[in-house]
Amino acid sequence: MEEKLDARIKRSRQLLREALVTLIEEKGYERLTVRDITDRAALNRSTFYLHYQDKEDLLRQTAKEVLDELRACFQTPEPIPLKDDISPTLISLFEHVEQNGDFYQVMLSEKGFPRFQFYLEKVMIDSLKGRQDLLQPQGELAVPFDFFLHYIASAHTGMIAWWLGQDRPYSPKYMATQLTRLIRSTAQALR
DSSP, X not given: OHHHHHHHHHHHHHHHHHHHHHHHHHHOTTTOXXXXXXXXXXXXXXXXXXXOSSHHHHHHHHHHHHHHHHHXXXXXXXXXXXXXXXXXXXXXXXXXXXXXXHHHHHHXXXXXXXXXXXXXXXXXXXXXXXXXXXXXXXXXXXXXHHHHHHHHHHHHHHHHHHHHHTTOOSOHHHHHHHHHHHHXXXXXXXX
């Protein structure tokens, strides 16, 4: 019985999240209401309030869960990539974005939550801080590492937004390959 309840809870939460993303794309975040969300999810308002306080809470929890999954992409230890190796972390990053593509695409659009890009870059910066060996394996850069780190995080975000905006024309592995090359070329130019 508890398993059935857990499955129902997961399903309700998923329906509410999907409704939120779809409605943000259609109406913009500011114009949507809890009633809009529950109507789209075909759930009643009491079900909504069992899980969330309001639409802000739904958005906050959804963003937190997605960004926690993103953080996990950076947790896997990996060797320092050789010249032609692709970073497994970046492959995981793009696979994660692909799996959550609708969410990221809406959140990074003008209709999405304006601060989301800031939170996304912060997760990347925090996650990459401990990976200095991955970003500059061959010595010191001509700029402070924090400058480079912020530059790389915004480049990641820009590439993600571009890729999603183009309807993902390339595979996650291809995107990771190109981003790995760009990071290496940039680091090399700054030596």
